Each structure stands twice: as structure tokens, then as C-alpha cells.
Amino acid sequence: MDEATTEHRPVGDRVDEALSGRGFTTRALRLRAAGVLLAITAGVSGVLLYNLTNVFGPDSVCGGAASADAVHAALGPGRISEEKSAGYVPTAVDPAQYCRATVDFGLFGDTGQSVSFGLSVTRSAGAESRPAARLFAEGGAVGAVTPGGAWALLPEGCPTGLRASVGTGHDGKDGDHAEGIARLAVGLAGLAAKDRDCGGAPPAPRTLSPVGAEQPVDWGNLCGLPGMAVTRAPDADHEERYRQQATTAFSPFWSCEVTDSASGTPVASFAVVTEPRLVDLPADKERSTAFGRSTWTGSSNEDVVTTCQGRRTYFHYSWRSAPALRDRVLLPDTTAVWTQFLTAAGKAIGCEPILP
Secondary structure, three states, rough: HHHHHHHHHOHHHHHHHHHOOOOOOOHHHHHHHHHHHHHHHHHHHHHHHHOOOOOOOOEEEEHHHHHHHHHHHOOOEEEEOOOOOOOOOOOOOOOOOOEEEEEEEEEOOOOOEEEEEEEEEEOOOOOOOOOOOEEOOOOOEEEEOOOOOHHHHHHOOOOOOOEEEOOOOOOOOOOHHHHHHHHHHHHHHHHHHHHHHOOOOOOOOOOEOOOOOOOEOOOHHHHOOOOOOOOOOOOOOOOOOEEEEOOOOOOOOEEEEEEOOOOEEEEEEEEOOOOOOHHHHHHHHHHOEOOOOOOOOOOOOOEEEEEOEEEEEEEEEEEOEEEHHHOOOOOHHHHHHHHHHHHHHHHOOOOOOOOO
8 A cells, every 4th residue: 555545544444453463453442442431420310319319218117207308398308317215115105215217319429308206295275375376277287386386186095195207407498398397297196096996097187377577566455356455554565566476276276475576585375275175274273263164273373274165175285485575574464464365266266155
């Protein structure tokens, strides 16, 4: 072959010829390169599949407290892990036990959200009555999504006051996760009921009530209760200093807080529990007559019980000193507050007159 012919041959042919002399071919090289790329891609895909999904992860968490699908529905996609105390039993009432399930999402698992599970007994009428709560509606289950989690009461036939709780630690920033977290609480309540053989699984709520708006106090209709016009301390600062927030529904409870907006301190709290199974206060703990046909109950002068339409109903009123008043109480006439509250709140829930 002369020099001119060699000069005009395609470069690829000359490379193939050179490599073929060493036992290589273009096809072999391309296959080898493709194999390397495939291995790299498979490795990256495997890492992504492991870190961004729950592949090879648990099907349930915290001893069966919730399925992985339910946790994903509440917190979003990702890899699920759990951390729990030794001997953790999801249906036990034991504050010393704990279990937290976490969903991590991200290439390095650097974005995570967690939920914790537990059962407890509510003994105070105001214990779980939070004014920022979203109450269960149109579903059959009794419970609420509160700042930082949700709780659901065990169904009829189960011990009074026993509820399942799911905590998030978000301090009310659960946003779009509220419905999913509510379903986790209802699921745990059903599991606890089955374990105790005291009722069927309660149906999950189809909707939640809206969060009540925080607004300036209406001193003529405190907490939105018509006719509840209370007397304040004479040196109270009335101009936008205090704010009120109340739930937008009354079942299974209604709640309102009056807060000193400068310090963020609640100075008066009101609650009405219309679901008697929510409070574990047996009749033998009741004390003397309080106001009208109501009776003091519990260990302090903050709860009274009466009947409304044949159901035991609890009313709660507590107070703290107001920083704006140099540690004085904002509403000093406790008896007047109680009587106005029982009258106005009783009318709001359709209760027979409590006071003569």
C-alpha cells in the first residue's frame, strides 16, 4: 500500500487495525465501556433506591403500631427507621417506654421527619383541650390534631380516658400532614382496643375542623361566647394587649385561651369536654356542689362536672397571673367568671340551665 493510500484511509480504520493487533476490537471496547457505565449507573441507582425509598425497609414500625404505608402517607416518601426502648409494647400504658419512627429522604438521608407513639390516660378536663386543635369530624373516631401531634380516644367499651397519641414535635407546624397523623393515632387506638378486646377499630376521620384564628379579645363576648362579659382588673391594659383563640368545634371538646401577647403567657384557659369518655374522673372523686347543679371534681378548683342532655359534661377554668398587671390576676372575680362561663358555654352546647 503506497503512502497516498495510507494517508486517505479513515482514522477509525487505522485505530481498529492497531487495536486488533493487540487482541482488541471496537465492538469489544464499546461493550466494555457500556458495561462500566451500566455498573456505575446500577450502583448510583442502588444508592438512590436505598436512600430515597423504603426498599428492604420494615413493613411496620414500633411493634405494629403503624404500617410503613401509613407512616409514608403521614410523613411522605423515604427510608423508614425506628428507635425504641427495650421491651416496648405499643398497646401498653407506660410513660417510661417510647418508640419513634423516622422517615429520611435525601441522597444522604439528611432530611427526616419523625413520629412517636404512646398510650395514656387523660384525667383532667383541660389536659388535651388545646385552642389550636383541629377536631375530628364526620368519621366516628373521637380525637384531635393538636400542636405537635394528634390523639384518638379508644372506642366505646374501652376504659374511660384511654387515648392513643402520636407526637411530631412540630409545635403546630404539621400543615398538610395533619390528616395522615390523625389516621396514625386512630390506627393505634384500634390496635389498643383489639389488644384489650374492648371494641372495634374506630373509622378514621374524613375531615378536620379548621384551626381557630387568634384575635383581639372581645371583652363583651369573651372567647366568642355570647353574653360572657367579664370584669377585668382595674389596671388592665385593654388595647390589643390580650388575644384570644378558641376551637371552631365543640365536640369532643371546646377550648379557649386568653394570652398576654407581649409575653406569650396564657392568663386564662377555658374548656368544655362534651365526651364523657375523654376524662377519667370516677364519681367517688367528686366533691361538694360548685355552682348551681354542677359539682367540683378532680384535685383542684379548676374542673366542675354536670349533666347536659343526660351526658356527663366537664367544664374547666384556670388562670395565671398577668405580667402586664405586675403578677396580678386579669379576671379577679373567680365566682363571677365561673357563673358567666357555665351560663354562656352551657347555652352554646345546648345544655339545660346549670344555674338557677
